[in-house]
Structures are given as C-alpha cells and as structure tokens.
Amino acid sequence: MEKGSWRIEGLKQIAVALGFVLAYEAAHPLSPPQFGLGSALRLLWLLFLPYRYWPALLVGEFVPNFLAVYPCLDQFGALWVVFRANPPLAFMMPIVWFCRARLALFPSRRLINVKTLLICVIACSLVLTVYGSVAMVLAHMQPDTLPLTPVVAVCYFIGIYFAMLAIVPWPLIARFELRAGRWHDKFLRALRSRLLLEGVAVLLPVTVLLAFSSYRSSTSYAQYMLMAMFLPVTWLSLRHGWRGAALGSTFTLVCAACVLPSEMLQANVLVVQTEVFLALTITALFVVGARITEQVQLGRYGNDDRLLARQSYQQGEQRLRQTAHALDITAGRLHLSISRLLRQMHRFHPHIENEIYYQQAMAAHLEVQQLAESLHPAAWRERGLPAALQESIGRVLDEAGISYRCEITGRGFTRMHPALLAAAYRVACEAVVHVSGRLACSSVRLTLRGGETHRMRWLVLRVEGAMDDAKVARAIHNVVDRRSLATKLGASGMDRHRLREQVRIFDGELHYCCRPERVRLTVLLHDARKASTDDAASMRLWVH
Structure with missing residues (x-):
C-alpha cells in the first residue's frame, strides 16, 4: 500500500512538471516584452499548487530552459549560460512562500488579501526584472548585444507587472467561486451579472477606442490617450469594487500592451512615463476597489x-x-x-x-x-x-x-x-x-x-x-x-x-x-x- 501511494505521488509530480512545460511553451510565443504572460503563468502555478509540488515545477522549468540557453554558449559565453539555466521560479518561490505563509495571502478558503497580493506581484516583478537585468549585463560582455539602460529595465518591469495584474486575479476569483457552489450556476450568474454587461458594453468599447486613437495619433496625443484609459476602469471600480478593477485592468492593460512598442529599443521617456502612470493608477484602483468590496462584505457596518x-x-x-x-x-x-x-x-x-x-x-x-x-x-x-x-x-x-x-x-x-x-x-x-x-x-x-x-x-x-x-x-x-x-x-x-x-x-x-x-x-x-x-x-x- 505504501509503495502504491509513493507511485501515485511520483506520477503526480511528473504530471505537474509536464503540465507546466506544456503551459509555458504554449504561452511563450504570446509573451512580448511589454506583456510578460510567462511570468504571470509562473506566479499562478506557485499560488495554486501546494508546496510539495514546487520541486516538480523547478524541474519542469529547468529542463526546457537549459535546452533553450545551451545553444547560445558560443554567442554569450559560459557565465551567461550558467546563470540563465537557473529557473526564474527559484527566485520567485521565497517571495510567494512568504506571502502565503506569513502575510496571509489567503486568510480563509474564500478570501483573498488584496494588499498581500499586490505586494507579491510587485516583489515578483522586481525579482524577475533583476534576473533579466543581470542576464543582459552578462550578455553585454560579448560584442553586439543590447545594453542595459534604465529605460529598458523599467519597460521590462512594467511588462511583467502588467501581465500579472491582468491575468492573476481571475483564476483566483474562479477558484473561490467554484468552492462556493456549483460551477454551472456560477457561470450563468456571471454571464447575467451587471459587471460583465457594463464591462463589455461600456468599458471595452471606450478602451478599444482610446487604444485605436492612440495608435493613429501623434506621439504626444498618443501618450494622453493611453493615460486616459484609467478613467473607465475608475468608473467600473467605483460601481463594482475590486472585481470591477480586475476586469477593467485586464481590458486596459491588454489594449495598452497592443499599442506600446514591442521592441525595447523603441522605448523612450514618454513611453516609460505612460507605462508608470498606468501601473500606478491601476494599482491604486485595485486598492480602492478592494476597500469598497470589503465595506460591502462587512454589511456596511462601521x-x-x-x-x-x-x-x-x-x-x-x-x-x-x-x-x-x-x-x-x-x-x-x-x-x-x-x-x-x-x-x-x-x-x-x-x-x-x-x-x-x-x-x-x-x-x-x-x-x-x-x-x-x-x-x-x-x-x-x-x-x-x-x-x-x-x-x-x-x-x-x-x-x-x-x-x-x-x-x-x-x-x-x-x-x-x-x-x-x-x-x-x-x-x-x-x-x-x-x-x-x-x-x-x-x-x-x-x-x-x-x-x-x-x-x-x-x-x-x-x-x-x-x-x-x-x-x-x-x-x-x-x-x-x-x-x-x-x-x-x-x-x-x-x-x-x-x-x-x-x-x-x-x-x-x-x-x-x-x-x-x-x-x-x-x-x-x-x-x-x-x-x-x-x-x-x-x-x-x-x-x-
């Protein structure tokens, strides 16, 4: 019986590793520099899986990561290959563990600590930015490579942060909703909710219109159009709390990522200002929306x-x-x-x-x-x-x-x-x-x-x-x-x-x-x- 349980646990570990490899490989082509979808995927796996499956995640990322960087040995050198072979998950794990175990990221089976979630997202984005910056510095030791500048580092950080803010909240909401009842009833209720109706009928057309206007306008006007994207998110957050902020931020950040330059060399100070402004406003709206939702949940008791x-x-x-x-x-x-x-x-x-x-x-x-x-x-x-x-x-x-x-x-x-x-x-x-x-x-x-x-x-x-x-x-x-x-x-x-x-x-x-x-x-x-x-x-x- 004990051998059977060990065999089942081993199969689960292998399934987790293979599942992560398949998911990451599928998301990698959809991860431009201005929207790090792969980083958001890493954070989701760490948030959802129990700690005993984390070694399988490391193995699942190390193997394809090593196979991808080893052919670059002659181009970037052995030091770069040794550093890049380390899975980025290994640098994120201490942060996620601290947030889950010490900062009460999930106070109960049906609650999310938004403040801790934002801390976790920001810290993971910073760690991955440092990881990518060190890799660029090591690669810059070789000729004809992209130099690391403050603009490039900020754009790299904002791209990861945008993806995490846009993607991570929704699987967490879905998990807690499924725990609260049958998924079929919850899905039908979500389709009939005013949040989805107002998001699709009002927020999405306004956001797409602003993004298209930014794409077709000159540089100065394009910056103002992108900055104005936070206005419909504010309206939805004030009406529906933190879920409104999550839905609005997803639409806004995805549209912004489609308009922003996909090459880091094309980024300038105006682009950085726009990205930082959107990041700060969306983060503030998450806090405001969570505060509104908390007051509603407490039954409006002071x-x-x-x-x-x-x-x-x-x-x-x-x-x-x-x-x-x-x-x-x-x-x-x-x-x-x-x-x-x-x-x-x-x-x-x-x-x-x-x-x-x-x-x-x-x-x-x-x-x-x-x-x-x-x-x-x-x-x-x-x-x-x-x-x-x-x-x-x-x-x-x-x-x-x-x-x-x-x-x-x-x-x-x-x-x-x-x-x-x-x-x-x-x-x-x-x-x-x-x-x-x-x-x-x-x-x-x-x-x-x-x-x-x-x-x-x-x-x-x-x-x-x-x-x-x-x-x-x-x-x-x-x-x-x-x-x-x-x-x-x-x-x-x-x-x-x-x-x-x-x-x-x-x-x-x-x-x-x-x-x-x-x-x-x-x-x-x-x-x-x-x-x-x-x-x-x-x-x-x-x-x-």
Whole structure:
C-alpha cells in the first residue's frame, strides 16, 4: 500500500512538471516584452499548487530552459549560460512562500488579501526584472548585444507587472467561486451579472477606442490617450469594487500592451512615463476597489457599529445567563416547597394519594429546568463552551433520535472574548436546527476549531447533517421531539440570510453546501478586538 501511494505521488509530480512545460511553451510565443504572460503563468502555478509540488515545477522549468540557453554558449559565453539555466521560479518561490505563509495571502478558503497580493506581484516583478537585468549585463560582455539602460529595465518591469495584474486575479476569483457552489450556476450568474454587461458594453468599447486613437495619433496625443484609459476602469471600480478593477485592468492593460512598442529599443521617456502612470493608477484602483468590496462584505457596518453590536450581544447573553441561573434556583426551591407541602398533607390526610400530585410537581420542576437549559445550559455555565456543545446539544439530539458527534480541536478558547464564545454556541444551535430540519437527517457532526493567526484569534464551526432515507420511519416516530429541537436549544430558527448577518458582527463568513446526501454549514468567526486593533484591521483588504 505504501509503495502504491509513493507511485501515485511520483506520477503526480511528473504530471505537474509536464503540465507546466506544456503551459509555458504554449504561452511563450504570446509573451512580448511589454506583456510578460510567462511570468504571470509562473506566479499562478506557485499560488495554486501546494508546496510539495514546487520541486516538480523547478524541474519542469529547468529542463526546457537549459535546452533553450545551451545553444547560445558560443554567442554569450559560459557565465551567461550558467546563470540563465537557473529557473526564474527559484527566485520567485521565497517571495510567494512568504506571502502565503506569513502575510496571509489567503486568510480563509474564500478570501483573498488584496494588499498581500499586490505586494507579491510587485516583489515578483522586481525579482524577475533583476534576473533579466543581470542576464543582459552578462550578455553585454560579448560584442553586439543590447545594453542595459534604465529605460529598458523599467519597460521590462512594467511588462511583467502588467501581465500579472491582468491575468492573476481571475483564476483566483474562479477558484473561490467554484468552492462556493456549483460551477454551472456560477457561470450563468456571471454571464447575467451587471459587471460583465457594463464591462463589455461600456468599458471595452471606450478602451478599444482610446487604444485605436492612440495608435493613429501623434506621439504626444498618443501618450494622453493611453493615460486616459484609467478613467473607465475608475468608473467600473467605483460601481463594482475590486472585481470591477480586475476586469477593467485586464481590458486596459491588454489594449495598452497592443499599442506600446514591442521592441525595447523603441522605448523612450514618454513611453516609460505612460507605462508608470498606468501601473500606478491601476494599482491604486485595485486598492480602492478592494476597500469598497470589503465595506460591502462587512454589511456596511462601521467599526463603532460592530463594537456596539458585540457589546449588546454580550450583555444579552449575560442577562440570559443570570435568568437561567435564577430559574435553576427557583426550580430547586419549588421542588422542596412542594415536597414539604405533600408531606404535611399526608400527615393530616393519610388516605389521599400523593403520587399524582408528586408527578405533577416533578413535571413542573422539569419544565422550569428545561426552560433554564434552553436559555443558558448549565454545562456552559459550569464547564465552558466545549461542555455545552458536547453535552447539551448531544442530549437534545439523542432525545430526538439523531446520532451526534462533536469534535473540538485547536487552542486559545480560554483567551477568547465571551461574546465570541456565546456567538459560537448560538450559531451552532441554529445550524443544528437547520441541518436536522429534514426527516431524512440521521446524524449530525459538529466540528469546532480554534486558533490564532497573526495575533488574531478565530473560530471555525462546521455542522454537517447526514441524510439517510432509510431512517425516515424512525424520524416520523420521533417527530414531536424533532419539532421541539429549536425550543430545547434556545434557537429562533434563523434562515441563512439572518444567520449570515449575525456572523458578520464578528467579521465572519458563512458557507452553505447542500447535497442530496448531506447538508453542511461552515462558519468563520473572528475574536472581538479593541478599537485600535479594529482600526488597523479596517485596512486588511480581504475580499472574495
């Protein structure tokens, strides 16, 4: 079995290397100096693939790279061949690893850190520019070669940067959209979106018109026409956020690359000024668009509004805790009082049957206890959130004939804000009620994971209900207990929209997956932070 797994892993490594070679060879003829498509392709492979496949990428680029530069041994010398044989991927890997592992390029499975993405693109463009510049310097040691000038270096950098800005965001958006639902539905929704309609009907014709006017105009007017290309991108970014900036930048940068000189020797100061201006404006529009998208995702809550909502949430939970504790005490006192009363009645009237009255008294006592348990479980008050998730929810589901499994991993639960823990329990109860709403639900699995990333504590809660049509008859037998799940758990039966609004109070995300065999609801919650940290977090630029 172990040999088989090693064989499969080896085949995967070979497939990755061959796939990269084929993709790079296909893109190489479409990579002019003013639009480095091959560099964007390298960055995409590094962003998508796990780290264990990176050595295969190195091999996949080294072999064709060496075969391409070795025939130039007599023309440029051995030193140039040795340097150029090194894959450019090797110089990009430390940057991409640092951005993915240390700068939270992907904070979650459905979020992109635009600020880190721009840092990664700029850093990779600089490294590849240095790589190409060193290669040109080594080649210039031989006669009749292109000299390295500042204009050539800047044009080389802008060409790589243009391609990465235009190409890289779209595969990332597509990956996150496919994770969020079925690709067919997402594709049809994208075709009917106003973003695509306005991009094709307004932005594309205006951009093509400006590019054509620049191509047909004199040098001075051509520069102004190219610089004016950022205007439709600005309009689309303000309307649709960072995806509008991505779509507009793709159209604009591709049209600009078609108009700009394809030979570096033809580049001059005016060309460099135009390229730098477009690069700066498009980068700024990415930041502005990401900021707009982030505000929309946060439900247009300001920092003060979220802080006030968290405080109100915590105060409400505290009142429920106090009420449940008072009801527990009242239930105990009620039980003692009725027991004493029944003993006194039996003393004066020995022939009275006390069993019926005692059963009624116990039923009233249990009802008061259940009410207190639904408001705030005793296990939560005494032993914390893990005990409430394991015992309180498990007991209610067991009474309804639904098997239950709870897994709690991670760390830092004791350091998390009480409001966050309260929100996790309430969301768990709402999710359990939601997934067990079908009669075919035979089992529920709850997974809670806590952790800390970049000094930010978080919780991930996943509730998954398994559907089994063969157990519907048993569910019908326990239909009364199933209908009372929400009452016993203190849930209000929220739909996904209302639950998502509650999750956003804690800067969270909700993901819902519904299939015939299971229903899964996943929630990410972030710990409540102080105002200073909240202000700093407001510039995270996390979007999807």
